Amino acid sequence: MRAVYLTNRGLEIREVEEPKPGYGELVIRVKVALTDGTDLKALLRGHPILREGPFGHEYSGIVYSLGEGVEGFGVGDEVFGVNTAPCFKCENCMRGKFNLCENLKKNMVIGSYAEYLLIPQQVVKINLFKKPPELPFHIAPIIEPLSCVFHALEKLPIDDVDSVLILGSGSISAMFSIILSKLGKDVLVSGRNEEKMKTISENAGVKWVKFENLGKGFDLVIDTTANSDVVKTGLNLVNKGGYLFLFAGFKEGERIFLDQPFIHYNEIQILTSFHHTPISVRKAYNFLLQNFRKLEFLISGFYRLEDINLAFENMAKGKGFKYAITLD
Ligand SMILES: [Zn+2]
Structure with missing residues (x-):
């Protein structure tokens, strides 16, 4: 499959193996990945969490394959979600500081600028949602930054x-x-x-x-x-x-x-504030379902995966808010 990698020379589109879901995990065929300011920062100046490697963390898509033990989702389901979920076991989670979970990186969705995307078990369980038909694929990924705002x-x-x-x-x-x-x-x-x-x-x-x-x-x-x-x-x-x-x-x-x-x-x-919690994700989910038409203006254009650099060039110039990278 084709996947965008963040490298020290900029973005590269590579041909890599499709991800295979392990226990509790699933793989989606990405429909839309949205660009955002965090990705732009990572590309232009480096980011403490987003290092070189698979790139992109806002996504919507269709369930393509399921690992054993997945409940509540089936192949063909239209889904969207956020990029992490807390472990509920570490010290910070025990104190209710779910956004500061010590295992966020282990439970992280990364690499949404790609044809297929692995969703880790904890995200499948907590922060992945079936997409209502009325919510467009290109607006649904806004749930991630919106969760941070909530x-x-x-x-x-x-x-x-x-x-x-x-x-x-x-x-x-x-x-x-x-x-x-x-x-x-x-x-x-x-x-x-x-x-x-x-x-x-x-x-x-x-x-x-x-x-x-x-x-x-x-x-x-x-x-x-x-x-x-x-x-x-x-x-x-x-x-x-x-x-x-x-x-x-x-x-x-x-x-x-x-x-x-x-x-x-x-x-x-x-x-x-940093990041989001399952509670803020749910607030964002509810807000998004009721107000997605009001947020649509934030999608400033559409680009195919091979033209992803054009989207980030626009963003670097201050042109537009977010761009939808489409994978149809
Ligand atoms: Zn934790």
Whole structure:
């Protein structure tokens, strides 16, 4: 089968053996794999978890083969899901910190930019879903980033904030915008990509402003850019008693200097979230089924597997949100 590999020379399409499902596992024929900002980061600057090898982690497809012991799925089922599932056995899982499971990498779906994709046992059991017929294959994979956004929302003191600034103009900003404006928050999006901010504004019903023109303070500032300079500016825009939320991870080794007196005397809370939990995945599942048409604008185009570099070139240039890599 054809599969995209991340290498230190960029992306390579290789001819490799089809995966075979072991006990409790299944293999899907991929219909759509979506590009995302995490993959772009891994490609451009490296990523602490996504190393060289099979690439892509957002997927939808059709069950192609089953290992022994799989329950609830059959060959031909249309499915979608997220990229990991917790083990429920490690120390962090025992404390309910399922997003920090010590065995996430063992239970990870990786390599969705390929004709066939192995789904590990724990993901089959917990975080793989039958796709309702009305949910299109190209929108279904959004469940993964959306699960991360819902996990972030669990960490956010939503009731304590009215005004929200979202830094960044990508698909994560768009998802926060849609959900927070539905919750009645006064949301402003700010970034450097005017075209994408306008698109978010039109589709999510929020306001936008150029990053250079940011002025007044906000109860909550959410960073989705992973850019330390942007975060520094964002911190200075937090109202007294407000919150700075670090959604995106900096590249390894990147540091930020904290103005401790500013943070302390203004009682600013710095919060963060990582990844998702089975609970946030279910919240995302429910939201997606009810709102997928509102999220469709995030799919900026379609490319075949052999043209995957064109999708990432667009993303690197700031053109579009997510691209659907199709495997029909
Ligand atoms: Zn665990």
